[in-house]
Amino acid sequence: MKLDHTQPLEYSTDQNQLNILGFWIFLGAEIMLFATLFTAYFTLEGRTGSGPTPADIFEITPVLIETFVLLTSSFTIGLGVHAMRLGRKNAMLTFFGITLLLGLGFLGVEIYEFTHYYHVGATYQTSAFTAALLTTLGTHGAHVTLGLFWGLFIILQVKKRGLTPENANKSFIFSLYWHFLDVVWIFIFSFIYLKGMMM
Amino acid sequence: MEFFERFAIPHPSPMIYASMVAIALVSIGILVGITYFKKWGYLWHEWFTTVDHKKIGIMYLISALVMLFRGGADAILMRAQLSGPDMKLLDGQHYNEIFTTHGVVMIMFMAMPFIFAFMNLVIPLQIGARDVAFPRLNALSFWLFFAGAMLFNISFVIGGSPDAGWTSYFPLAGNDFSTSVGTNYYMLALQISGIGSLMTGINMMTTILKMRAPGMTLMKMPMFTWSTLIANVIIVFAFPVLTVALLMGTTDRLFGTHFFTTTNGGMDMLWANFFWVWGHPEVYILILPAFGLYSEIISTFSSRNLYGYKSMVGSMVLISLLSFLVWTHHFFTMGQGALTNSIFSITTMAIAVPTGVKIFNWLFTLWKGKIRFTVPMLYSIGFIPLFTIGGVTGVMLAMSAADYQYHNTMFLVAHFHNTIIPGVVFAMLAGLTYYWPKFFGFMLNEKIGKSTFWLLTVGFVLAFFPMYITGLDGQARRMYTYSEATGFGPLNMLSFVGAALMAIGFATIVYNVYYSYKNSPRNIGSDPWDARSLEWATHTPVPEYNFARVPQVFSSEAFWDAKKKGHQLFKGELKDIHMPNNSGVPFIMGIIFFIAGFSFIFAIWIPAVIALIGIFVCMALRSFELDHGRHIHVKEIKEIEAQYEEVQGNEARSHTTTRV
Numbered sequence: 001m002k003l004d005h006t007q008p009l010e011y012s013t014d015q016n017q018l019n020i021l022g023f024w025i026f027l028g029a030e031i032m033l034f035a036t037l038f039t040a041y042f043t044l045e046g047r048t049g050s051g052p053t054p055a056d057i058f059e060i061t062p063v064l065i066e067t068f069v070l071l072t073s074s075f076t077i078g079l080g081v082h083a084m085r086l087g088r089k090n091a092m093l094t095f096f097g098i099t100l101l102l103g104l105g106f107l108g109v110e111i112y113e114f115t116h117y118y119h120v121g122a123t124y125q126t127s128a129f130t131a132a133l134l135t136t137l138g139t140h141g142a143h144v145t146l147g148l149f150w151g152l153f154i155i156l157q158v159k160k161r162g163l164t165p166e167n168a169n170k171s172f173i174f175s176l177y178w179h180f181l182d183v184v185w186i187f188i189f190s191f192i193y194l195k196g197m198m199m
Numbered sequence: 200m201e202f203f204e205r206f207a208i209p210h211p212s213p214m215i216y217a218s219m220v221a222i223a224l225v226s227i228g229i230l231v232g233i234t235y236f237k238k239w240g241y242l243w244h245e246w247f248t249t250v251d252h253k254k255i256g257i258m259y260l261i262s263a264l265v266m267l268f269r270g271g272a273d274a275i276l277m278r279a280q281l282s283g284p285d286m287k288l289l290d291g292q293h294y295n296e297i298f299t300t301h302g303v304v305m306i307m308f309m310a311m312p313f314i315f316a317f318m319n320l321v322i323p324l325q326i327g328a329r330d331v332a333f334p335r336l337n338a339l340s341f342w343l344f345f346a347g348a349m350l351f352n353i354s355f356v357i358g359g360s361p362d363a364g365w366t367s368y369f370p371l372a373g374n375d376f377s378t379s380v381g382t383n384y385y386m387l388a389l390q391i392s393g394i395g396s397l398m399t400g401i402n403m404m405t406t407i408l409k410m411r412a413p414g415m416t417l418m419k420m421p422m423f424t425w426s427t428l429i430a431n432v433i434i435v436f437a438f439p440v441l442t443v444a445l446l447m448g449t450t451d452r453l454f455g456t457h458f459f460t461t462t463n464g465g466m467d468m469l470w471a472n473f474f475w476v477w478g479h480p481e482v483y484i485l486i487l488p489a490f491g492l493y494s495e496i497i498s499t500f501s502s503r504n505l506y507g508y509k510s511m512v513g514s515m516v517l518i519s520l521l522s523f524l525v526w527t528h529h530f531f532t533m534g535q536g537a538l539t540n541s542i543f544s545i546t547t548m549a550i551a552v553p554t555g556v557k558i559f560n561w562l563f564t565l566w567k568g569k570i571r572f573t574v575p576m577l578y579s580i581g582f583i584p585l586f587t588i589g590g591v592t593g594v595m596l597a598m599s600a601a602d603y604q605y606h607n608t609m610f611l612v613a614h615f616h617n618t619i620i621p622g623v624v625f626a627m628l629a630g631l632t633y634y635w636p637k638f639f640g641f642m643l644n645e646k647i648g649k650s651t652f653w654l655l656t657v658g659f660v661l662a663f664f665p666m667y668i669t670g671l672d673g674q675a676r677r678m679y680t681y682s683e684a685t686g687f688g689p690l691n692m693l694s695f696v697g698a699a700l701m702a703i704g705f706a707t708i709v710y711n712v713y714y715s716y717k718n719s720p721r722n723i724g725s726d727p728w729d730a731r732s733l734e735w736a737t738h739t740p741v742p743e744y745n746f747a748r749v750p751q752v753f754s755s756e757a758f759w760d761a762k763k764k765g766h767q768l769f770k771g772e773l774k775d776i777h778m779p780n781n782s783g784v785p786f787i788m789g790i791i792f793f794i795a796g797f798s799f800i801f802a803i804w805i806p807a808v809i810a811l812i813g814i815f816v817c818m819a820l821r822s823f824e825l826d827h828g829r830h831i832h833v834k835e836i837k838e839i840e841a842q843y844e845e846v847q848g849n850e851a852r853s854h855t856t857t858r859v
Contacts, residue, residue, distance in 0.1 A: 018332045022405040025435055029397055033439035036476075040447065040458070040469060047464030049457065124456055128464030131456035135447065149815075153822045161825075170822075 003165065008085055010172035012165045023173045027180050034184050037136040041192065044128040051127035054196030057120050062113045063193045066106050067185065073102035074182040081175045089163050093155055096171070099178065100151045103144055110141050133192065140188060143181050150174060205801055209359045209379045210292045219356045248781040250334035253638060253741055255341050256319030260631070262345060263313040267705065269352065270309055273301035275702055278662070282695035284683040294679035295362035296355065296381065302365025303385065306481070307392060308348040310619070313627040314488045315344070315396075318403055318427050320634060324734035324741065325421050327412025327750040332405040334779040340395040340402065342789030347392025350796045354384040358801065361385040364677065366474055366529075367448070369459035369467040374452055383800040386449040391792050393441050400434030403427055412733070414752035418512070421732040421755065422498075422505055426491025429515045430484045433522060437480035444473035453802055471533065475526035483522040486618070487515055489626030490557060493579045496629055497561050499730045500576040501568025504756055507560040514553035521550045531599040532606045540599035547597035554590060558583060573728070574648035578629035581656050582621045589617030592667065607677075610670025613663045620659050628655075628708070636727050640740045641719035647711040654704030661697025665690035731759035736768055738843040744776045747836050776831045788817050 003012050011017055045054060080095030114134070117123070122130045154174055158167050208215055233239055246254060276297055280289045289297065319337070323330055331337050354360045359379035363372040372382045407428045411420065420428075447458040448470065457465040498505040505511065527535060527543040535543075561583060570576065592614040596605050605611055628651070636642045666674075669687050681687050726735045736758045737746050748769040754760045761768045795810035 018405055018409055021409055022332060022401050025401045025404050029401070029435045029439050032436050033443060036440045036443040036473065040443065040473075043469055044458070044464060044466060047466060049463030051463065124450075124454060126457075126463065128457045128460075128466060131447075131450070131458055135450070135456075149819065150822070153819060157823065166825075 009163065009165050009168035010084075012168075016165055016169040019169055019173060020176075023176060027176065030180060034136075034139070034187070037132075037139060038187065038191070041132040041136050044132040045192075045196070047128040049127035049129075051130055052120065052122050053199070054129070054133075054192075055199050057117055057122045058193055058197050059113075059116065060193075060197065062109050062116070063189065066109045066113070067189050069102050069106045069109070070182055070185050073099045073106070074179055076102065077175045077178050081172060084163065084168055084171055087163060089158065092163075092171070093158060096151060096155050096158075100148055100155070103148050103151070103178075107141065107144055107148070110137070110144075113137075136192065137188065140181065140184055143177075143184075147174070147178060147181065151178070205380065206357050208356065210290070210296075212290075212293060214293075215355060222356060243783070244781070247786045248338075248783045250330070250338045250779050250781055250785075251743060252319045252323050252331050252334065252337060255337055256316050256321075257638060258341055259312040259316035259319060259344075262348060263309050263316055263627070264708075266304055266309040266312070266348065270301050270304040271702060271705055273297045273304065275698055277301065278691075278695045278698035280679060281681075281691045283692060284681055284685070284688045286680060289679060291679045292362065295364075295677070296360035298677055299361045299364055299367075299381075299385075300351075300355065303351065303361070303389070305619075306365065306485075307389060308344075308351065310485045310623050310627070311392075311396060312344060312348075313623075314430070314485060315340075315399055317423075317488060317492065317627075317630050317634070318399070318431075320638060321734055322403060322406060322424060322427055323410075324637075324737065324745055325424050325732050326407060326410060326415060327733050327746060327752065328406065328410040329745050329776065330779065331402050332410060333402050335782055335785060336398050337402055338782065338785035339788060340399040342785045343395030343398075343792055344392045346789040346793040346796065347388045347390075347395065350391065350793055350800075351384055351388035354381060354388075358384070366471075366478070368474075369448070369451070369470045370461050372448065372452075372470075373460055380800050383449070383452055386445050386452065387796040387800050390442065390445045390449070391796050393438055393445070396434055397438040397442070400431040400438065403431040404435065407431075412750045412752050412757075415757070418509070419752060419755045419757075421757075422494035422508070422511055423488070423491035423732075425512050426487045426494070426515060429519045430487040433480045433484050433487075433519050436523070437477045437484070440473055441477035444470060444477065447473075449799070453799065468533065471530055472526065475529045476523070479526045479529065480519075480522040482619075483518055485623045487518065489623045490515070492626045492630045492633075493561065493582060495730075495732065496575045496579045496633055497564050498756075499633075499728055500571045500573055500579075501565050502571075502729070503564055503568040504759075505560070506563035506566075507556070508755060510556050511560055514556045517553040518550060521546060521553070525550065528597060528599070528602075531602045537599075544597055544599045548594055551590060551594050558587060573632075574643070574645055574652060575629040575633040575728075577649060577652045578625040578632075581652065582625045582629075585621035585625075585656075585659070586618060589614060589621065592617060605670065607675055608670035609666040609674045609676055612676045613666035613670060616659075616663050616666075620663070625655075628652075631708075633728065634734075636723055637734060637739055637741065640723070641715055641721055642723060642727060643711050643715045644719065647707055647714060651704050651707045651711065654700050654707065658697045658700030658702075658704055662694045662701060663697070665693045665697075726758075731756045733757050733768075736761065742839055742843070744778060744831055744836070747773060747776075747840050773833045773836050775833060776836065777828055778831055779828045780826055782826075784817055784821065788814060791817065 002014065005012070011020065076095050077099040080092050080099060083091035083095055114137075117130070117134070122133075124131055124134050151174055154167070154170050158171065161167060233242065246258065249255065276289060277294065280286050280294060319331070322328075359381045361367065361372075361377070361381035361384055362379070363377050363382055363385075367382060367385055370376060372385075407420070407424060447456070450456040451458050451460060451465075457463040459465055459467050459470045461467060494505055494511065524546045525543055527539060528547045531540050531543075561579075565580075572580075592610070596602055596611065596614055632643050632648055669690050670676075672685075672687070674681065674685070674687050674691075681691075723739065725737065725739045727739075728735070733750055733752070736750060746769070748771060750757065750768045751770060752768075753766045757766070757768065760766045791810050791813045795807055795814065798804070798807035798810060
């Protein structure tokens, strides 16, 4: 493996650079995926049939908690990558661990939110609006869930094998993924929840 | 018993039972044959686990050819049913299933793998790379495509084929009107192969952007590489739309959601819009690499540099942008109003401009060239006028007011076959003939190849030009029969004759492979066509590592200029070459995806959940795996290179191009 020491560890091999570019392109595809979901949501949000409207079911408290938790986790993973670049393995692992805990917290509140929707009669089958809402939130939530497992595997690998170019590369790519989920959430928060509560 | 009833064919006919028996016999025959000849080990080590882009390309190629015959059988059945008024060969339901599977198979499981075959075979060689950026992901792409294709193809013997058209418009495709599991097959099979296509898009983009040989700047890339880059950008941005649409269609059918239903707020037009936001770029995903192949072939056999390189690139970029801005023209009659229709009319017509630029560039490349009428060149020259006719009728359809007359008639069917057959299918066959010697070590027979070309061209004209007339006279597409009083009979009979000629033409391709395998000389050298780009600068057949030394590129016609201007492509000492390891995981994941898809189609939840967990376990194992690949050492490279030189010494570099 040829190492280029002028570059940060995660960019230090040819394959690492390929992986990062490939992942950016993948995020491009993810943007299209969520853009399509948002399009469907905006088209269908007023089409509630005999079911509830957005204003009927949205609650600000859990949504605010989710938002703060997820945004904080984006900050902590940034600190994690910064620690990784300084070569401070334990600090990095701690920040990655905090990130995952915050992610888990987000997911817990989201599950609570979904059960709330179920109890107020907004199920997957109720109307076009609820189907679009739950699919958009659910796709984001599924990404977070996958990220929790992925991040856990990376922590285990860094623990076991240290800060190798390979592990640094994986950690960096995971941080890109995590930041991306945060960006998507900002759109969900602004254009699904806030807009919905004002309607 | 109720559990098993869902696997029964809803509309059985003797033909379907006969195919069931045939499929069972052929499958058993293949399994017994492989076991008898003890080929399981060979298949596993050399093919199922391979991550070599050349072998993956060959597997795509074989799959595409098989699917060509599967879709072709559908086509012949349809033309036979319509060859005369009130024919009784197929009933309405069976006809619905056949036009649906014909469309899906030809687009998703014939044309797509065909272009992926050429991308895989050619791109790394053309840019002077050792493999694609993510070889293992590449294998996974192939096996997902293959799993999707197989899943789709078993539909007509287990549970019934989809019957709502390849566009699968809702509410027709919803549970109320499509009661069999057929449309579930459509949703799941396309989803699985679509994920594979998306990964190929990421892979090819990364490969082309980061792995070009030193000296090959973007504007020195061969035209096929450019077309592949742009097609893959379109893949990355169009396929996620299909992913979401299919997901929503699946949940509507399996979980009772209301995305595309007519009750509880559902909106059926949302499907039509999503489908075509993906579907229109999709046809450019197919045609752009075809344009790239034509550019290579026309330039090679005119012995001239491609005319207007920059405008070729610019027009492809423009086409890729416009491809996302025209989707509404597929349903002008479905209620958008005059303003929207007018806007989409204009964007649609605008596509004719960059396409016209390309046509003129090819003509100017031919101008004053030393043209050699080889088989690939015949296809390319046949393509120019035929495709132009298809383009012109496309502009007719683009006029939204006039489209009210053409919409859903045979005129439309004639138009899109007129672009896809001379555009994509001819390009694939030209590419097949052109690249065959590079990968198999012998040339396909030119004489048989030329008769194939003429059979296909004459057959095509006879089959599809009459449809323009019957379409204008009001023959609707997707109607399984018509009365004698309509007067459509004679022209439809002509179409049938044309379709039969095309069928004979495709059969001659198989014969040609067999004949050439038996009779063609093997001492063809590495550059049998006197070609221009890097893939011809390495040995034939291509060694595992592609290039012993990484080439140094100085111009967009790197190999040609090496031959004519004495540019030194290969310099310096041999070094150890890093290669990726084989892996069986992509193949296994293909099988698991197949099981998951099948279980979802029939709503058997326990295996579905187990299979989904299996997919995530494979991904987790991949995360923990340490795989640094292996090295081919200099000594070994020298031995392999020496073998090639021995062979090439014997034939004294005879340029077989002089034979054609």
